[in-house]
Amino acid sequence: MNTFSKIKNSIKKRHQSRKIWIKLDEDLKKTYIDEEGNLQFHDQYLEEISTIQQKTKDDNLQHILEKLIETSAKKENQHNLKNISEKFIIEKFTSKNTNAIQWIETFEKECERFNITKDETKIDILRLFLEKSCLEWYSSMIIKLTVNSEWNEWKNKFLETFRNQGWDVVTYALTFRYKEGLLIDYAIKKERLILEINKLIDSKTMIDLIATGLPGFILNKLNRDELNDTTDLFNEIRKYEGMMYKKNSTIIKSGTFPHKNKTNEKKPCKTCESLNKGIRYHPEESCWFKKNKNESEKVFKARNVNNNSIIEVDINTETKNE
Template structure:
């Protein structure tokens, strides 16, 4: 019986102590379909030196990395290999032992089922570990989470890609998976929709294009908001840092001198006049310079506050002359009008005068009626 090639099944198995993986040859199949099993002690590929020396062995080794993974590879035997695995009568052998032929596929099928279960279990466990690792890595990313209120989607996604590169995250599937951890609110709903449309197995560039189509700001609002932002209150340095960030959200490639000009023009005039533009080469120089004048702003704000309080206090405590005394020519008297003595007497006098007029009119009417009757 002539055998020019055999099919070797390479499997990653556990070592005797169970702590490491060992690449092994678990079975050998002929072209006629007969399958032979190697003894446990002869399975590790380290015993098969003729196989290890083959040019194709590194490719075989790279194809099997996880425990219980396997590959069936046809190998064309040379004369030396034939003597190792086949005797003169055509019997399968290895290392002075005849190999056992598997007479039924049923035991093998059971082994395959068990192997499939183990592979699925390992895959699930590995996936959970990867999710945990991704979350751990994402906590080290130096970017803030993205919401629909973010002013520059293009700049944010570029920063996200740089962070992925920094942590050696190169696979598209992994980038798509970790993107979810940096989205909030409506953006997270967008991600779930994209998972249905594109799935996690699509290309990263496709996800990136959809992200920019959805969230890229094409209006002038962020530009005008950044350029017109001015100092109003608080610390000068807080204003300067915030304005720099707003401008960088619009254009991260802006030159340093223009950045200095835009920040400085939003400062109070008397502070701006104290700055020497020629001595400022970066925004850091500007920050250091305006810190010198924080005390001036504090004094100015304090003076304004005290002045406003003093004026308010004087106005509230200011005594006004009684208009009632003034109208009755009683002189200028300072007391509340509702407690004015002359006002009270005036009211009582008017009441008494009114009552007297009513009584006199009644008497006149009675007299007139009496006269008419007498006539």
């Protein structure tokens, strides 16, 4: 048959096979089918292949292929999640973050921006934005809730664990003041601290809170009516960075060598003060009045000794004369 010749030419390697359809005309039916409809070839019946067995084999093969595709899809999905997470505009969360509510809201907005809507995907990508003890919390939650749980349940557990309900953070943010360094660094940091406790604060209140933490002589140079946004405040205080640099450098120069200043500090001579010679600044050991005082004391003592010896002689002489 021509069909057989074509199949033979198509098979080039061992164990290859082809499946084709052959139309049975009257002559072929006599050759391959007997009177009862059984398949045969000459005097031998052909082996029957069950369609159910064939279907089972096909199903098993399809199941294996689906598993392979699912595994490769998961690996590709994890790789894609990592790439997407690098584009998230959000800092990693640690237990030191002041406002867990704002952070989780920002995280959800970033998920929406990248069309991450499945709960399982949100839970999976959350792990990439946790650090230190928060990662330990995530591992515990995986055991308790598993990845297949609802995102709202994870969110509620997150807020129950990390939400700060005390006043320490609020007090620190509102009382934060400038101490050293650049003025603009102080202003930016205080703005961030205030936004972490209240992102809905109005611009004027924000400007007032930042400005009141500035040094007094800088604050007096700012016109409050001209400041409508924090960017206006930032532009203004940058003009006075040079003044702070000069002030800080003066403080450093005056306090660099305190021991040297103490060494060179002049003290009045105590000898001159005791002799009422006025306040004189010179070393006490080289004082001229001290030297003269010492010499006069020596002469006075010598004279006393001589006088005493003379008196003793006179008394003895008088006794002998008697």
